[in-house]
Amino acid sequence: MSRCYLDTNFVYAHLRSKRGGTLGPVEAWRTKVLSVMDDAGVISSLVVDELAYRLILAWLRDDGAADPLSSYRNDPAAVMTAMRRRLVAAWRAVDLLGLELQPTEHAVVGRAKSLMARPGLAPRDAFHAAHAIEGGCALIASSDSDFDRVPGLQLLAPA
Amino acid sequence: MTKISWRVEQLAAQRGWGARQLAEEAGLDPKTVRNILAGRATRVDLNTIAQLSRALGVGPGSLWDVGPEARGAWERTAGVAGEAQPDELEHVLSGSWPEPPDPALERALRAP
Numbered sequence: 001m002s003r004c005y006l007d008t009n010f011v012y013a014h015l016r017s018k019r020g021g022t023l024g025p026v027e028a029w030r031t032k033v034l035s036v037m038d039d040a041g042v043i044s045s046l047v048v049d050e051l052a053y054r055l056i057l058a059w060l061r062d063d064g065a066a067d068p069l070s071s072y073r074n075d076p077a078a079v080m081t082a083m084r085r086r087l088v089a090a091w092r093a094v095d096l097l098g099l100e101l102q103p104t105e106h107a108v109v110g111r112a113k114s115l116m117a118r119p120g121l122a123p124r125d126a127f128h129a130a131h132a133i134e135g136g137c138a139l140i141a142s143s144d145s146d147f148d149r150v151p152g153l154q155l156l157a158p159a
Numbered sequence: 160m161t162k163i164s165w166r167v168e169q170l171a172a173q174r175g176w177g178a179r180q181l182a183e184e185a186g187l188d189p190k191t192v193r194n195i196l197a198g199r200a201t202r203v204d205l206n207t208i209a210q211l212s213r214a215l216g217v218g219p220g221s222l223w224d225v226g227p228e229a230r231g232a233w234e235r236t237a238g239v240a241g242e243a244q245p246d247e248l249e250h251v252l253s254g255s256w257p258e259p260p261d262p263a264l265e266r267a268l269r270a271p
Contacts (some may be wrong), residue, residue, distance in 0.1 A: 003166075003169075003224075009251045009252075009254070009256075012240075012251060013243075013248055013251050013252065014233070014236070014237055015236065015237075015238065015239055015240035016240050016241060016242070016243040016247065016248065016251075017237060017242070017243055017248060018237055018238030018242060025248070025252055026248055026252070028236075029252070031173070031231070034233060040224060042222060046254075054216050055254065058240070058241070058243070058244075058247065059240075059241065061244065061247075062241055068218070083244075087243075089239060089240070090240050093236035093239040093240070094236075096232045096235065096236055097176065097232050097233065097236060098232065100176055100224075101217060102190075102218070102220070102221070103220060105218045107216075107217075107218060108218070132215060134170075134218055134221070135217070135218070135220075135221050136166070136170055136173075136215075136217045136221040138173070138261065142254075143252050143253065143254040145254060146256045158252045
């Protein structure tokens with residue numbers, strides 16, 4: 001059992017797929033990750049930020065927006081007001097999971113700079129990986145294959 | 160009530176260190192380190208925490224595990240943000256979100 005950093009795409013897939021439904025690959029991924037990680041997964045403020053953004057775009061699409069990104073860009077304040085109730089429910093669910101929030105300490109920023117230099121991760125990926133490493137995680141649950149290039153991190157990707 | 164427990168033993172083991180080496184690396188009394196590794200230490204001063212954090216190369220918050228109240232939380236929260244549309248999770252699982260910018264870039268690109 002090891003500590004595991006949960007990338008946004010993992011948490012998102014979890015929140016958008018009902019257990020026992022027809023979404024087999026998500027269920028398999030969730031089962032794999034939960035079977036090897038310690039009780040509490042680790043996230044960062046980046047995950048919270050990206051999760052909100054992605055959920056809002058998904059909800060706009062659920063509501064019939066043909067181009068969710070344009071809808072959001074046209075009036076972000078109105079969209080945030082309209083999504084308030086659903087966001088509150090999502091945060092309640094995330095809180096229930098008891099995830100550990102890895103703070104963005106000096107060590108995280110320094111590590112991210114190093115990862116941008118070598119192995120040359122994109123800035124956002126570098127910060128995710130840095131939060132994982134400085135949070136003592138040996139595992140990262142993500143569908144982003146770039147994390148395979150990070151020494152010391154084992155990628156738990158969907159099958 | 161949330162359960163908090165030390166995870167120093169796991170962090171030390173990842174580096175191949177036992178109590179003695181961790182004590183040397185952190186500059187701490189071996190008995191103190193043994194008590195922490197055994198999970199018996201409940202009152203540890205800030206200097207000790209700082210020394211352990213430095214020696215193990217992790218932030219202070221990583222010296223503990225904070226367990227969720229119930230593993231069943233994962234079951235209860237699956238799908239609470241709605242049911243994904245048919246193609247939606249294919250993008251997520253393949254590592255390619257359909258909308259191009261990430262939130263930080265979205266903000267940076269917004270007109271002033």
